[in-house]
Amino acid sequence: MPELAEVEFFRKRWSAGHGAKVLAVRLHAEKKIFHRCDPALLKKKLTGARLLDSVTAAKQMLFRFSGQSWLGIHLGMSGELRVETREYPPAKHDHLILVQQDRQLVFNDPRMFGAVLFATGPKPPAWWTRIAPAILSKEFTVEAVAAFLHRRARAPIKAVLLMQERFPGIGNWMADEVLWRAAIHPKRLAGSLSPAEVRTLHRECRKVCRIALDTIAGKGSYLPPNLNHHIPKSWLFWHRWEDGGRCPRTGKPLQREEVGGRTTCWSPARQKLR
């Protein structure tokens, strides 16, 4: 499920535990989500450690603990973070739980395409620092997008938008939202976009990220009660899975088809192949 803004939403949930000690760690060490770390070490180091703070980058979260410990979480396709009471009994797919005095921080992931990472040391580990610069950062320039599209010239633009090395945090629905707003057909080859279209694409990437973050994860310290509640009613998001869904801008029927290996939704009246 989670893309950029949803990941930030879930990270913010766990910030309820900032400043508090971890009294116990419960985990399903044999599960695949732990295969990129040492779960025994994670448990040893985090038990008794204090959760200091956390950040999000792309689709990943980094939680910093006392004792120079760093916990990374990728939510994969079906992961979510929740905060439960001390009395909450663990459920089947609660693969990692950090027990604190007043709450339990739960990582639940039924499909287990997610990942738990762990490292110790004075600075954030390499698997964190090598994440591409954010779309909302200064480094995400029109020139950088143009150069990337040139290198991926023969791939459909939809597939290119999903590449985390240049569009960190963009996932299936955000890619469709960006292309719909930019009025670019998802099957257009990346190398075929005009300079004007590249500028529009760049601008809409930033707008979708900004608005998605504000509405899904909430501004400042406000955390919305659920994920989708505040997503603008005008967005393609609300219509992309409806059978017989219509484009919110043209009122014409939407189309759904696999593009770049993923189910893609677009408005043929707005996004032309030419």
Added chain:
DNA sequence: CCAATTGTTATTTA
């Protein structure tokens, strides 16, 4: 039983 799922990566193909 078949097909679907907001992600990533290893393998195969071009």
Added chain:
DNA sequence: ATAAATAACAATTG
């Protein structure tokens, strides 16, 4: 050699 397409991963739901 490079880049694009495909398969695989696991669990659940319709």
